[in-house]
Amino acid sequence: MKLSINDKIAILADGAKYDVSCSSSGSDASYKTGELGNTHNSGICHTFTSDGRCVSLLKVLLSNVCVYDCAYCINRVSNDIPRTAFTPRELADITINFYKRNYIEGLFLSSGIIKNEDHTMLLLLQTLRILRHEYKFNGYIHVKLIPGSSKELIAEACLLANRVSSNIELPSSKSLALLAPDKTKEKLLQPLKHAREITMERNAKPISMSTQMIIGATGESDFEILKLSSNLYQKALLKRVYYSAYIAVNNHKNLPIPEFSVPPLKREHRLYQADWLLRFYGFSYDEILRENENLDIQFDPKTFWALQNLHLFPVDVNKVSQEVLIRIPGIGIRGAIKILQARRFKKLGFEDLRNLKISLKKAKYFIIADKDYQKSIPLYEDRLKLALIKSAQDIIQPSLFDMSIYTGEI
Amino acid sequence: MILLYDGSFEGFLTLVYEVYYQKLEPKVIYKKIPSKLCFEEIYTIETDINKAKKVFTSLQKTFSKSHLNTIYHVFLCDSQNFEYDLLSFIQLGFKKQNNLSNITHPSIFYIDTLEKEYLRLAHRMYGFVRFEELDDKIFYAKVETKFNILILLGNHFNKRLGNHPFIIHDIHRSLAYIKENNFRGIKEVAAFETPLHSDDEKHFKTLWKTFFHSVAIENRKNHKLQKQLVPLIYRTYMCEFQDD
Numbered sequence: 267m268k269l270s271i272n273d274k275i276a277i278l279a280d281g282a283k284y285d286v287s288c289s290s291s292g293s294d295a296s297y298k299t300g301e302l303g304n305t306h307n308s309g310i311c312h313t314f315t316s317d318g319r320c321v322s323l324l325k326v327l328l329s330n331v332c333v334y335d336c337a338y339c340i341n342r343v344s345n346d347i348p349r350t351a352f353t354p355r356e357l358a359d360i361t362i363n364f365y366k367r368n369y370i371e372g373l374f375l376s377s378g379i380i381k382n383e384d385h386t387m388l389l390l391l392q393t394l395r396i397l398r399h400e401y402k403f404n405g406y407i408h409v410k411l412i413p414g415s416s417k418e419l420i421a422e423a424c425l426l427a428n429r430v431s432s433n434i435e436l437p438s439s440k441s442l443a444l445l446a447p448d449k450t451k452e453k454l455l456q457p458l459k460h461a462r463e464i465t466m467e468r469n470a471k472p473i474s475m476s477t478q479m480i481i482g483a484t485g486e487s488d489f490e491i492l493k494l495s496s497n498l499y500q501k502a503l504l505k506r507v508y509y510s511a512y513i514a515v516n517n518h519k520n521l522p523i524p525e526f527s528v529p530p531l532k533r534e535h536r537l538y539q540a541d542w543l544l545r546f547y548g549f550s551y552d553e554i555l556r557e558n559e560n561l562d563i564q565f566d567p568k569t570f571w572a573l574q575n576l577h578l579f580p581v582d583v584n585k586v587s588q589e590v591l592i593r594i595p596g597i598g599i600r601g602a603i604k605i606l607q608a609r610r611f612k613k614l615g616f617e618d619l620r621n622l623k624i625s626l627k628k629a630k631y632f633i634i635a636d637k638d639y640q641k642s643i644p645l646y647e648d649r650l651k652l653a654l655i656k657s658a659q660d661i662i663q664p665s666l667f668d669m670s671i672y673t674g675e676i
Numbered sequence: 677m678i679l680l681y682d683g684s685f686e687g688f689l690t691l692v693y694e695v696y697y698q699k700l701e702p703k704v705i706y707k708k709i710p711s712k713l714c715f716e717e718i719y720t721i722e723t724d725i726n727k728a729k730k731v732f733t734s735l736q737k738t739f740s741k742s743h744l745n746t747i748y749h750v751f752l753c754d755s756q757n758f759e760y761d762l763l764s765f766i767q768l769g770f771k772k773q774n775n776l777s778n779i780t781h782p783s784i785f786y787i788d789t790l791e792k793e794y795l796r797l798a799h800r801m802y803g804f805v806r807f808e809e810l811d812d813k814i815f816y817a818k819v820e821t822k823f824n825i826l827i828l829l830g831n832h833f834n835k836r837l838g839n840h841p842f843i844i845h846d847i848h849r850s851l852a853y854i855k856e857n858n859f860r861g862i863k864e865v866a867a868f869e870t871p872l873h874s875d876d877e878k879h880f881k882t883l884w885k886t887f888f889h890s891v892a893i894e895n896r897k898n899h900k901l902q903k904q905l906v907p908l909i910y911r912t913y914m915c916e917f918q919d920d
């Protein structure tokens with residue numbers, strides 16, 4: 267049966283959708299006149315899906331044919347599903363036409379393993395070559411590096427793409443051995459290390475890289491997960507780690523049963539918040555959690571941390587530095603900057619903070635502002651917890667995509 | 677005292693001039709005569725290009741580039757009654773530039789917040805604008821927006837679309853940003869024939885809709901969240917939200 271382009275896009279978008287690392291921000295390639303496209307450095311969402319995820323890139327597989335058999339993946343070789351592939355030309359044409367109509371910021375290209383690793387990487391590269399060289403496309407391209415493909419191919423991918431990534435899939439080597447026998451942590455990180463070396467040789471700045479891991483398919487604690495992320499950030503290997511709540515698609519003896527499993531969306535949300543604390547709020551993973559602990563579902567990680575560290579509170583918002591301000595529950599980086607700016611002109615009380623549209627719902631328990639502080643609840647963990655829960659409309663809005671541009675403030 | 681001006685930028689600058697030279701102390705500023713009866717004294721500003729130019733020159737001398745931009749941006753929030761606060765923003769700035777960062781002052785805070793909203797809207801529309809290819813290969817987009825962001829949209833797509841000619845049509849304001857041949861800029865559009873689409877247009881629209889529906893994850897449906905992220909008012913021209 268011959269599939270139409272429309273059938274192909276349906277199948278190949280479906281096969282790629284569980285991969286969440288779709289941000290197109292933070293890239294600074296600038297446009298050149300006469301060529302098509304530029305990349306915008308604060309991330310543009312072109313639409314939002316019915317599950318509330320930002321669509322920024324045309325995220326598809328070149329092919330959903332795969333010779334591997336990863337237990338958690340819909341495209342594994344042992345699944346009986348319709349298989350298809352774009353030709354590089356077909357995909358380049360769709361990308362250009364979507365881009366011109368402003369449906370997308372660019373392309374996010376991945377693929378199952380067709381025949382072998384190098385063959386697959388080459389097909390991905392052909393698509394990129396048509397886009398960059400023939401169509402002079404200057405928009406955003408994110409390409410998955412195929413673990414196990416040769417160094418020259420990875421080098422070319424780094425030249426053509428704005429961002430490259432390789433998923434570490436699962437948070438530990440043990441889980442990998444169990445569920446993805448063809449993969450090891452070393453093999454999955456290899457292309458990233460290559461890419462980093464290669465781009466560092468060319469110019470001082472390494473290419474932007476990210477990875478993804480699946481949450482809830484295996485038993486690792488949030489502590490282990492955050493420790494792993496934190497290591498990857500510290501080595502400056504990665505710009506982002508994405509967390510993806512496991513959606514059970516296959517039956518497998520070592521995996522949750524599809525009929526009974528619910529994707530752990532709240533946990534994923536808390537992980538994104540904690541990750542945010544690692545990257546922008548100056549927290550270390552062992553401040554956020556203790557060995558083998560999981561993130562609290564009821565309280566966001568910053569509030570939870572504050573409750574464990576009440577001896578540091580209350581803090582005086584008119585005196586403390588930005589680093590301390592951003593550790594106050596309910597005050598984000600934007601709020602802290604407003605406070606710093608405003609307090610040059612006057613001593614700030616609760617009323618002033620409210621006028622600055624800084625929510626005091628959580629913060630009021632942890633601060634002193636001029637003559638104001640909250641007097642009704644003593645600063646004890648259990649009393650505070652109760653008060654916070656009562657006042658809390660801490661409604662979690664689970665979203666697969668990192669919503670940080672909108673809700674990054676914790 | 678109530679001040680009345682014609683809603684143009686020149687008119688507003690003239691108003692600033694009169695406030696200074698006639699020592700006016702307006703309580704409210706309107707673009708048109710209020711429909712409700714009021715007992716306040718109404719003073720109508722006659723737009724005067726020369727007075728406007730004088731104010732403009734001294735604004736340029738005193739205000740930083742980014743504060744000048746703030747003034748333009750806020751002025752383009754045309755569905756808002758920003759006049760009173762923008763006037764005091766300007767007065768405070770003339771007194772002392774440092775005043776402009778005092779966000780504990782209600783007018784400064786208002787202007788600051790309004791400009792942020794303006795820029796957020798523009799940023800959102802960078803994503804939500806949809807072009808259609810016309811049979812003469814021009815890319816054409818219709819927009820309806822709360823504020824006048826046409827100039828920002830034009831600049832953005834100038835960079836994005838390279839040498840391709842395009843038109844962004846602001847339906848309610850009857851304005852269009854046009855890039856064609858050697859012209860680029862904003863023109864008034866009196867009447868516009870519904871254009872014919874290119875042969876490919878339907879094909880790519882269909883592909884896009886298919887893509888849009890296949891990337892959604894069934895187990896995670898959350899229409900409320902979607903509505904928050906793409907409020908209905910933005911959906912008019914986004915083809916993925918239209919049924920055929």
Ligand code: SF4
Nearest residue numbers: 332334336339342378
């Ligand atoms: S290699 Fe990738 S596409 Fe193939 S089965 Fe494993 S996860 Fe799925």
